Amino acid sequence: MNSDEDPKAGGGGHDNRNIRGNQREAAAVENVASGAGGLSQSELDELVASSDTGARTPAGWVGRLILIVAFCWSLFQIWIASPLPFILEVGIFDETQKRSFHLAFAMFLAYLAYPAERSPIQMGLALGVPIILTLLFINAGPSGSMWWIALIGIGIVVAIVLGSPKNWVPPWEWALAIVSVCCALYIYFFYDEIARRIGRPITQDLVIAVAGLLLLLEVTRRALGPALTVVASVFLIYTFLGPYMPSIIAHGGNSLAEVANHQWITTQGVFGIALGVSTSFVFLFVLFGALLDKAGAGNYFIQVAFSLMGHMRGGPAKAAVVSSAMTGLISGSSIANVVTTGTFTIPLMKKVGFSSEKAGAVEVASSVNGQIMPPVMGAAAFLMVEYVGIPYFDVVKHAFIPATISYIALVYIVHLEAMKAGMQGLPRPYEPGPWMRRLVGFVFGVMLICALSMFVYYGMGWIRPTFGGAAPYIIFALLCAAYVALVWVGSREAPLEIDDPNAEVTELPMPGPTVRSGLYYILPVVVLVWALMVDRLSPGLSAFWATAFMIFILLTQRPLMVMLRGEDRHGITSVGGALKAGVGDLVDGMISGARNMIGIGIATATAGIIVGAVSQTGVGSALADVVEVLSGGHLLAILLLTAVLSLILGMGLPTTANYIVVSALLAPVIVTLGQQNGLIVPLIAVHLFVFYFGIMADVTPPVGLASFAAAAVSGGDPIKTGVVAFFYSLRTAALPFLFIFNTDLLLIEVGWIHGIFVFVTATVAMLLFAAATQGWFITRNNILESVALLLVAFTIFRPGFWMDMVAPPWDDRPPAELAQALEESPVGEPFRLVVAGLNDVGDPVEFRVQLPVPEGETGEDRLAALGVETIQNGDEVIIDNVAFDTPAQEAGLDWDQQILQVRAPAEAPSKYWMYIPAFALLALVIWMQRRRAGPGEATPVQRAAAA
Template identity: 80%
Template sequence: MTTDDDPKRPADETPKGRPQDQMDAAAVEMEASGHGGMSQSEIDELVASSDTGARTPAGWVGRTILIVAFCWSLFQLWIASPLPFMLEIGILNDTETRSIHLAFAMFLAYLAYPAERTPVQLVLAVAVPVIMTFLFIVGADQGQSWWILLIGAAVLAAILAGSPKDWVPPWEWALALISVFVALYIYIFYDAIAGRVGRPITQDMVVAVAGLLLLLEVTRRALGPALMIVATAFLAYTFLGPYMPDIIAHKGNSLSEVANHQWITTEGVFGIALGVSTSFVFLFVLFGALLDKAGAGNYFIQVAFSLMGHMRGGPAKAAVVSSAMTGLISGSSIANVVTTGTFTIPLMKKVGFSSEKAGAVEVASSVNGQIMPPVMGAAAFLMVEYVGIPYFDVVKHAFLPATISYIALVYIVHLEAMKANLQGLPSAYEPKPWMVRIIGIAFAIMMICILAFGIYGITNLVRGLAGDWSPYILFGLLMIAYLGLLEIASREKPLKLDDPNSEVLALPLPGPTVRSGLHFVLPIVVLVWALMVDRLSPGLSAFWATAFMIFIVLTQRPLMAIMRRINGTAESVHSIPANLRQGVNDLVDGMIAGARNMIGIGIATATAGIIVGVVSQTGVGSALADVVEALSGGNLLAILFLTAVLSLILGMGLPTTANYIVVSALLAPVIVTLGQQNGLIVPLIAVHLFVFYFGIMADVTPPVGLASFAAAAVSGGDPIKTGVVAFFYSLRTAALPFLFIFNTDLLLIDVGWVHGIFVFLTATLAMLLFAAATQGWFLTRNNILESVALLLIAFTIFRPGFWMDMVAPPWDDLPPAQLEQSLEDAQVGQPFRLMVSGLDAVGEPVEFRVEMPVPEGETGADRLAALGIETIEDGDRVIIDNVAFDSPAAEAGLDWDQEIMMVRAPAAAPSKYLMYIPAFALLALVIWWQRRRGGAGGGTAVLASA
């Protein structure tokens, strides 16, 4: 961007392109906010303290941290590559790699994260080892108290000794090195432990006690107190089960059982969560770090501003788009806020947004990045393991809600700009009418689709003709594309990120800006192609994408120097060695940054594993379901609302990965269990996305809202007000989970291409209308009736079946004696439901519903056998006599000796989409009424973006 640094301009002169009233408002805002919030060095320290560690001592200690971080990245690349199997060297199983992964994370965390010394932090730091030492003693056998006390006292003494920010004292070195040993314990003694499964010896328990205490302390340092408190509470619950209220009581566990379950096996700390962090997440974080070091982060921001900066409230729209692109590769909402916010927030304030609104836009768009595939804050890979579906399906199901949410956020920003009559930044070119731009966007999308299909066809052709040589040929074609895009980029000026606090005279031109970094898109294409087309594992896909990214980091600078020399630019060919050295430096920095970004995630997944271990060991999930059922009275919406609130509470202060692990382990089973009992039968992925969405909303919501505090630090606004405004901007994200729970079409479940496009268009329209209603502005300012009408229209478009089911119920409730006949009358593939009575896992009577597709078969008896069910009749009662192993009935949860209470057969009903007719008629009435009041001239159509 071009900036104005002219000191001769009179102080009262209005800068070009900015109305005087906006200048006055901005001046007042700057004064009120402390001149823009934190300094850049303070912002950098904020990011370091939350993501990479705030301590990088000088001298050999600092170099040790950097070298270990670099080695961690090399280790992760090694285990993800095919090289160990090709060379038959260094082949490790999953348990061994998890052990080494945690050893790296804990060592670096103790060295890189100094402990906070605030009174609250100090009290927590002392309380946790004291409480856990007492509980370990309570659960221990006689004669074990002395070494437990010794370990607890040693950890407590190291905590009280202090934790300076500028050097690493000897006691912290001791904590770091002991952490390495306890983390590597199951790797070092792998064979011995395998020979005594379930029978831990004293040595195992000593290591487990030390490991749990050290892990809880390092969690406090790296992630703050929230996750440490939650994990400590769950561990306490494990020991104190008999003393809990009856509804959540259990028999209690001994120290031997807890040590074995949490540290010696893969049920707790070294469970699935840490395994996903080891196998998948690290490589994606490393890929993002290398992409950022190569210049892609700056490129995304510049492209967003060149395309959208000139629109009404343009910087805010650009903030949304750049955060979306950054969110594709980022695993942290806080890092996303600070990375893009340091540039976008001052520019939003420049065009008239208040500090709180500017920060709130950045918070809403950055947190939204955590629900955007393909990474989803690393939660996508955890979902693969927890839900048991392919990665491709996770991305497919999560894509539509995330995209709709971002489109709605852009529209919310537009409405805010309309309400305040804000303008965009000055542009160096004449903007085209919005209809022309929409046509241009549609044409660009069409060309991208044609290009994608062309690449797909060429790839298949090469593989069909070249056989074993096809990988080499495809790599050659990729290199040609890379060199071609580099040559295009070399003809443009290098992008520079200007000072956002300087006056903007002109935005960069879209064409040159886009062309200057097209080669950054290639590694993302490689990643998405490997994941979505070739269907490689996430780990292998990330490895190949990262390997290509390493190649780009090393070669882009010298190749650009050569090409610019050929093109006749001023850069000298003698700068090629310097550019090559700079590429090597970028690679080393990227490898170190990737590892340091992973410290918190590695610690979070390990500590969250404690919670997962407690859930599996104590059965607290079913107890929590009883609590929710008692509070909700069995009302379905109340169950979902309570689960959403609990997800928000449990997610407070947790990073995205730990957040999802906790809410999915505790609350997803609650919805599944209580839903079955109350008629809600939805795919498991919908349930996991539901709790995930509300879990990450905790990053927005006061009083904890970490992302809101980070944005307020940048903007200089009030963090609580920023969080409140961001929450209202994020209402669309809070509404989506309730909608896709009842209408799984939004998750593209069993939806074809044509229907999928229809769902996308209608759902987007509905979400824009919802945004217009909640923001109080459509074509002009809404009155109460218009806002209510828009909410009603949006709900009807989202869930037309709600009204149609009242007119024509989709189910016929039949007595159980008509089971076979109803199966025979139903169409193959239709959903078929049964209400069943039986006993739950603890022997209590329970009623629940199951849903199965109607199978092939000539008669009802044939179809019943295909489902795997054998029944006997006892008067009017129908009892399940047998359920075939691995049959649809067994998968649905049916078992012998259960009683079928009711058959719900699908009924013929008119299309639910007929409800769109009255909805659109009401929308036309609202549009007509607002235009009558003057909305056409000063307002905007729903889909207008400028």
């Protein structure tokens, strides 16, 4: 697929803007995909458009208006992200005002670009939601607002009944779009008045809030399907009907004034953190990806992956995995990623022996995981920055090992599938040299990259203090020089052609020329990673500088190619024509980025309704009690419940909305139950757990719509494709459970050497897990061998599970020996206390806290360093005081709590001794399989040759 010429196929961003819940369209896709040839290119483009940019394409001035508004949205977002407003002292907006404009753009474009679904279920929902909510608003509101609210509800219902054509925008939809803009901008225009009467809304506030909520729910149904609309509506209904709920989740109920103020007028609901992250961070990353794709990077990534890996066993499938990982930088949409890379990779996978279902499943499994791959992850990763309260650098660091080994394992799964079927790779256009020469060349290349990286790192460290205020200009000049040099290198190679996946493949492209032809595409990614990881700038500012450099590349790459090569990649030979084409690419990329943001903006705003209802009603604490009852207080049970809930909600919610809902409801519950079960679960681990299972919902049948998109390309059965993709993705489903219990996988409090060790061992374990679940290692597994491989993988992942049974890591002491135990413990080691106290609602609770042993001469000194004062009454030890901003306060200790038990670190052998029996068992499996795969049994290649 030509990612250079299709603004709808890529488009950056990092959310899963899906055709959620659109069952009728999915069924149509399934029917067409069941045929022999799959969907045509135009049908695939329409599928991506319906999920990411809107299926309505009106002609004439209305179509041009949509493009102009989208372009203006991108300009607005670049302006507020740049330092220019503060330099020029013009156009400065505070965070609330930015969110107001962001939502106004998103709702206006959504009403114009997304026609309403007319199926009976959708129509019933469309009419039912505004009618029910309008009645609740009228009943809960003051009498003065009753007629206004009734008029709003009637107007929305009438507009829905009149219909929503796909090829033009009727007057009533213009009305909905314009009124939604007015409601979104209300906070901006009446900002000062609202600030003066904060907490005391007037009738005008109530009317605007009601209209805004109803219009937001209706546009959510259009753009994202019914599921998120239903979930948000249920939470709104719960807010009003709290007294009538079952006692365990009942609350006092809220009036219309309270709900309107909380949900629309303040930043606790719709205009809350989620919409703020979409405004400040996500849009710029979406735009960066769209511009990168428009420059031609999408095709470049695919070609590079094929040139490097296409010759291996099942080479096209391995290349699909790698190219999808790289395309994750460009497209955070699972469907767009599947269609962008899949139109090229899936036919080639089928040519080397993969069935339609397996080819589609490989593409689905690799495309969906693009959101978990650092350094640029999904939109939920930016929400973690706000919800967990850690820098984005730390989020990337914690997510690195799970994401990397997940992709390595998928490449290995493809290799196993190729071995089962005796597949070969595609022919390559050169004879490889001796393996020693290749190894030396690889090592030399790695050393060269490391040396270059160190030169850049220390060179930047020298330039800044040496040149002071002039340093940014010098750095930009050096960056431009590197860019021009890499463009010159690329100009010496033939431009990359957009290969026809249906043409006969005779040989692969040469790796060297293919890599060199587009090295300059890496520069903006380097700028982004440098700003995020080295300079530690905010995600928004990092994305701004990367986007600014990407704009510079789009405007200059074609004229430079004309000057250096004589023509650009599309055959333009004049500098003026090339510059004009570059401006066109920039405009198209800006429009594409904005249109791809519509779904994210709507999703984050609607998810804000749910978060606002949780904070207003206190349902989180009530839900904790419900979950504790269902799980019996066991952490593993609540993790399973959370995983199932994420999968169920993910069938209808975009990944970002799914993450917001589940993390808001269950993340605190998991942490609390972990404390009560003796496991200190870091908050980032819980949030990543929820994020991973939200992504898994895109794969899981029967509603894994990424699987439907892949089947549309491959011509295979969508449900079978989803089932195979689910089994390929079991590695992704296993990882969250593992890093909850072994936080070393998240590099939490892990040094560099230990981190490398964890990466290597975790990769080995994940490969063994893949071999066990795929039923093939050296040869086909029997049941006992699969079980043994699973046991070995689990032991490598979590050796402490077995070692704790052999040698407990804790020395349990009575509370009276607290000071003595602290004095005898090594400094820096974890020290645990079992504590009894009260939870947030005043109910008695028992939990565990973990504290680092501080420095101090005596136990009393160390206790004071922790910030704890105790009193002893017989055998009881009561916490008398906890100092502010101390380790004890951060751990959750408070006055009047009782210490029930002291758990001091005990001397125990290293948990890694458990690797010895694990690798011994692995050696036994290898020996058994090698015996079976000996002369008495034909290898897969021999069987294929015989056939």
